[in-house]
Amino acid sequence: MKIFVTRQIPGEHLEKLKVNGNEVVISEFSRTLTSEELLSKAKGVDALLCLLTDKIDGDVMDAIGPNLKIISNYAVGFDNIDVKAASERGILVTNTPSEEVNEAVAEHTWALILSLTRRIVEADEATRRGAYRGWEPDVFLGTNLIGKTLGIVGLGRIGSMVARRAMGFKMNVIYNKHTRDEVAEREIQIKFVTLDELFASSDVVSLHVPLTEETRHMINKETLAKMKKGAFLVNTARGPVVQERDLVEALRSGHLGGAALDVFDNEPNISPELYDMPDVVTTPHIASATYEARNKMGEQAVASILDALANTKPQNLVDETVWEKRR
Numbered sequence: 001m002k003i004f005v006t007r008q009i010p011g012e013h014l015e016k017l018k019v020n021g022n023e024v025v026i027s028e029f030s031r032t033l034t035s036e037e038l039l040s041k042a043k044g045v046d047a048l049l050c051l052l053t054d055k056i057d058g059d060v061m062d063a064i065g066p067n068l069k070i071i072s073n074y075a076v077g078f079d080n081i082d083v084k085a086a087s088e089r090g091i092l093v094t095n096t097p098s099e100e101v102n103e104a105v106a107e108h109t110w111a112l113i114l115s116l117t118r119r120i121v122e123a124d125e126a127t128r129r130g131a132y133r134g135w136e137p138d139v140f141l142g143t144n145l146i147g148k149t150l151g152i153v154g155l156g157r158i159g160s161m162v163a164r165r166a167m168g169f170k171m172n173v174i175y176n177k178h179t180r181d182e183v184a185e186r187e188i189q190i191k192f193v194t195l196d197e198l199f200a201s202s203d204v205v206s207l208h209v210p211l212t213e214e215t216r217h218m219i220n221k222e223t224l225a226k227m228k229k230g231a232f233l234v235n236t237a238r239g240p241v242v243q244e245r246d247l248v249e250a251l252r253s254g255h256l257g258g259a260a261l262d263v264f265d266n267e268p269n270i271s272p273e274l275y276d277m278p279d280v281v282t283t284p285h286i287a288s289a290t291y292e293a294r295n296k297m298g299e300q301a302v303a304s305i306l307d308a309l310a311n312t313k314p315q316n317l318v319d320e321t322v323w324e325k326r327r
């Protein structure tokens, strides 16, 4: 069987693909492939291991050809893949959710919340430039978290881990999701509210929704205006959940107290205005970048391909119904 991997990934897991005489080609480039490069390498393969930076739509699937049985996405999010088009063609799509990734993203979310509320990046920059003149009563004043309200938009696996960690900081936690999670409400004492209530009451709003047509630009001029003056926004979900232009405006006007962004509306581009804003913390889409998480992602992405090629139902099928009508 032929397998194409669009980019080298950390760890040794790709070696395992070479069982049973499989022909495995791994892109030699340490960058995202152009669609022409991807197609020329992937034509005729039985399995594709791709990253969230590879856009895989129906045309790409057709160009790869009728042997394609599985697209294994080395990511939890799968908005880069047209899953409906894959399902229509009987192609399996898998992703890589795990405790390790959830922990990594939840921990990174907290790193961002603390960086933002205690102005760590600004203070670090000042210290390095020699601006520290000894203790002063009024420099880099931040915000205590105790007693403040954290609003979680999307209480999935990652959102609830972020919420659990808020207990340690003695914050009040409110959340919004499609369906109430009464177990989580009891276990971690969080309260379900409407989105409008969440925006109006939260001191920190943290986004944990997948990117769908419904969530695209859900944080925009109107919703930003509903947020408390001085509130902080944290996005470790997907960039296009936030309309970046409107966010820049809400920061510039002083309506928001700051924003911490791991993801951006049009990656890898970042609105240049954000670079000059001291109340903004940015990281380059690294929320899942821990050894543990990336190792697990590699293990799962490879296992899904080996299972599918052996006609065993892989774990983490994005659309379970395709299994019965698979190619």
Ligand code: DGY
Pocket (backbone or CB within 6 Å): 052, 074, 075, 076, 077, 078, 101, 237, 288
């Ligand atoms: C994911 O898995 O979706 C993250 O955004 C990248 O690891």
